[in-house]
Amino acid sequence: MTFASLGLIEPLLRSLETLGYQTPTPVQAQAIPAVLAGRDLMAAAQTGTGKTAGFALPLLQLLAMEGPKVASNSVRALILVPTRELAEQVHEAVRQYAENLPLSTYAVYGGVSINPQMMKLRKGVDVLVATPGRLLDLYRQKALKFNQLQTLILDEADRMLDLGFSEELGNIYRVLPKQRQTLLFSATFSDAIRLLAGQMLNDPLSIEVSPRNVAANTVKQWVVVVDKKRKPELFIHLLRKGKWKQVLVFAKTRNGVDALVEKLQGLGINADGIHGDKPQATRQRALDRFKASEVQILVATDVAARGLDIEDLPLVVNFDLPIVAEDYIHRIGRTGRAGATGQAISLVCADEVNLLSAIETLTRQTLPRQMEHDFEPEHRVPDTDASGQVVKKPKKPKKPKTSGGGKRNLGKWVESGDASAPEPSIKPVRKVPVFNTGPRKRKP
Numbered sequence: 342m343t344f345a346s347l348g349l350i351e352p353l354l355r356s357l358e359t360l361g362y363q364t365p366t367p368v369q370a371q372a373i374p375a376v377l378a379g380r381d382l383m384a385a386a387q388t389g390t391g392k393t394a395g396f397a398l399p400l401l402q403l404l405a406m407e408g409p410k411v412a413s414n415s416v417r418a419l420i421l422v423p424t425r426e427l428a429e430q431v432h433e434a435v436r437q438y439a440e441n442l443p444l445s446t447y448a449v450y451g452g453v454s455i456n457p458q459m460m461k462l463r464k465g466v467d468v469l470v471a472t473p474g475r476l477l478d479l480y481r482q483k484a485l486k487f488n489q490l491q492t493l494i495l496d497e498a499d500r501m502l503d504l505g506f507s508e509e510l511g512n513i514y515r516v517l518p519k520q521r522q523t524l525l526f527s528a529t530f531s532d533a534i535r536l537l538a539g540q541m542l543n544d545p546l547s548i549e550v551s552p553r554n555v556a557a558n559t560v561k562q563w564v565v566v567v568d569k570k571r572k573p574e575l576f577i578h579l580l581r582k583g584k585w586k587q588v589l590v591f592a593k594t595r596n597g598v599d600a601l602v603e604k605l606q607g608l609g610i611n612a613d614g615i616h617g618d619k620p621q622a623t624r625q626r627a628l629d630r631f632k633a634s635e636v637q638i639l640v641a642t643d644v645a646a647r648g649l650d651i652e653d654l655p656l657v658v659n660f661d662l663p664i665v666a667e668d669y670i671h672r673i674g675r676t677g678r679a680g681a682t683g684q685a686i687s688l689v690c691a692d693e694v695n696l697l698s699a700i701e702t703l704t705r706q707t708l709p710r711q712m713e714h715d716f717e718p719e720h721r722v723p724d725t726d727a728s729g730q731v732v733k734k735p736k737k738p739k740k741p742k743t744s745g746g747g748k749r750n751l752g753k754w755v756e757s758g759d760a761s762a763p764e765p766s767i768k769p770v771r772k773v774p775v776f777n778t779g780p781r782k783r784k785p
Contacts, residue, residue: 347373350402352441357398360437366391367550372526373399381545382524383538390550392526393434396420396494400524401435404467405442408491411465414484418492420470421513423500424644425450425621426628431496432470444468451475452621459484473501473509480516487517495525495541499534503665507533514541560657560673562685563709564697566722569690572660573604575716576688580610580638585656587631590640591672593661598640601660605638612638643668651675659687662696666703691720698725 344357344365365373368386375382376399386392400418411417420435422428432448439446448470449458455478462469462484471479479485495501501510523542527534538545567575580588592598595616605612613627613636624644631639632651643663654676663669676683687708689697701707707726712718 342370344398348377349373349398350405352405353398353402353438356438356440359440362394366395368392368548369395369398371548371550372396375546375548376400376522376524377402379403379522381522381542382526382548383530383542383545384524384526384548384550385530386526386548386550392496393431394438396496396524396526397431397435397438400468400492400494401439401442401444403492404444409489411445411467412486412489413465414462415465415486415489416462416467416469417489418468418494419476419487419490419517420468420494420496421473421476421498421501421510422470422496423472423504423506425452425472426624426644427497428470428472429625435468435470439468446470449475449479450621451478455479455482473506473513477509477512490518490521492522492524493517493541495523495527497527498525498537499527499530499667500671502533502537503667510537559681560676560683560685562673562687563711564687564689565711565713565716566689566718567713567716568718568720569692571716571718572688572690573601575713576601576658576660577605577608577610578713578716579658579686586637587634587654588638588656588658589631589651589654589675590638590658590660591663592640592642593664595642597661598642601640602638605640610638611636612640614640615644616642617644643672653681655683657683657685659685662687662689662693662700664696666696666699669700670704689722691718691722694723694725697722701725701727 342365344362345354347365347370349357367390368384369391372382372384372395376396382396384392384395386395404417408417420431422431428448428450432446436446444467445465446468447458447461447466449462450472451474455475458475458479459482462479476485480487495510498510501507523545525534525538525542525545565575565579576590579585590601592601595618598614598616602612602614613630615624615627619627627636627639630636640660643665657673657676659669659672663672673683673685676685687697697708705727710722
């Protein structure tokens, strides 16, 4: 199968050739014809399998071949994404695909000044990539109108709900035209997402090119158990032992990111970090340096779990396990992309056993465990499995009490049916005789 056989026009085929795209991925092969036919679509595919091209290519073709020229402060297609990083990544992909088409593209998100975005939108934009909060800000300030909107795309919609965007999505839904094409793409589908799809999509075609909530089989995964306080020490040990060249590390909190980066930099290791408290420009600069191999270790919160497309990233380390099990799939999906292989290592302490169990239940696999010499945990990490149960060690059965024939402790004597029974370890209490010291009575 070729991209030409899917019905794509020549300008798009030229862009794909320039980008080195040769054969459609399974999600692209199924999604592109459906979108070109005008169907609403609900598609699930593992991260790194080409979802963006699956919706962007047919979208650009439809916009280029039909519909009026975009008016001032208007958009013809809207792509909603959960994070700034993903907005930048998706926009860059769309811009590259549209290189040979007379279409305008732009991305808007928070964390930067809104004024340049308002100025850009005055001319109108054919394809707008946006995060929900900033999109509503622009709409409320009359910088954006939706009367020309033809297509709405929800990318990583499950993550938008995880981040608390359900109210914003509802507000956006209410101001959009009822007549439109709606596409919902995601690596995982929760029940809440299926409910959302039922409200926003019209008779959608459903595509699932991979089992639900399964991590990519191109990623080798395992767990190293360790005490919580020794995680930084273990990470540095593994870094040196494995001679790691480029590593993306996920920590649970912003303070955790800063602490690990400070420790690594103190040892002369080239490390940087990104999290929600850092300005967008600082986050983008750290990411760009990491992609250019100017930074060896990039430590991030889950703000970077989606939207990071790093070519040939060999390794992801979960310094902390994620609170939401689905985020594990997106974290490790930063490696092993586009058919390449990768590795994902999770450092797990006793406090995280329930998080580990949730991940194994979601992915339907028990992650193999290792212990590193000199880092064996003092606090045992209970065994887990893909059934969602924490496996506890069986207790030793108590010896049944016997009513006869058994041993009875009688001081230094032992009555037993076994003559070879050892003496009890309890020292017997000696019986002290009682002497009568009073006057003796004479017999009459």
